[in-house]
Amino acid sequence: MADDARHVLGRLDAQVTVVEHGDLECPYCRAAAPILRALVERSGGRVRLVWKHFPLFVVHPHALTAALAAEAAGARGLFWEMHDLLFAHQDHLDDSDLRDYAVTLGLDPAQVAGEGAQVFADVVEADYTDGLAHGVRGTPTLFIDGVRYGGPIKLAELVAATAAG
Template sequence: MAALTRDIEPQDHVKGLDDAPVTLVEYGDFECPYCGETVGVIDGVQLLMGERLRYVFRHFPLIEPHPHALHAAGLSEAASDAGKFWDAHRILYDNQHALDDRSLRNYGRRLGLVAEAIEAALSGRYAERIDLDFQSGIESGVNATPTLFINGQRYDGRRDVRGLHAALLAAAG
């Protein structure tokens, strides 16, 4: 079974307590329709698990089938610098059908980002940060999105609320 090769680090995007008994890591792509479907599942298990779950999102933009994924990831990083990563995460997944640069600029403005930050994001300012996630995904055996890890072990089970919740409960002991 594949395992995470990189521990949770300060630059990771985390929801939940550091000492939660279960950590769910997702390698995702904002333009991936399967990742878009998984957002609701993860929202559901977060509600069910409460403080027992720490959720971590890492970038894995598949730029060949998803030409806007890298710029969307960059915008989310600019939002992160403003303390608004999870707001950007929601906007980008809610608007997967419109992730061209013009739309991304609009989302950036809605998030309250200044024009310079938006343009820097679209010009590759965060490429190294995004690549760090991507490379750690490759090293951990990620080859598609979304890929999930529960307490460091790859999860290939059902991706509905019931199936994922059962796996998280089992991991929580």
């Protein structure tokens, strides 16, 4: 599985890599976020999380623009901050909202929403294509060291699944 590791939570040299194919408008991804963060934080540096965009744009009308906004923030070193803001305000993801979140993070709103964010369309598309190539059909979909994880997204189960890595 391609791992360009643009958006990594945890140590870059961690022994175990969890790749999440996620959608920033998906309520299940929002629910998984604190669990995955806890997995990384409690691993003592053994586990890292890599985010890949998989916007389910047919069912989530703002997923694609949210992904572009997150990429724009990521280009300025603020991916996880935008990720968390978008999940915290998942019911407010139109361009006006995205511009407000940009201001909150000290970013140029014109680069985070609308035409300015289109610069990142190829990156989001590459993540989406990578997900399709690996059989991703919904979100969140996790891979642990390249192997699809099919268990529940609960901390104890993820700790056990990553312990062997």
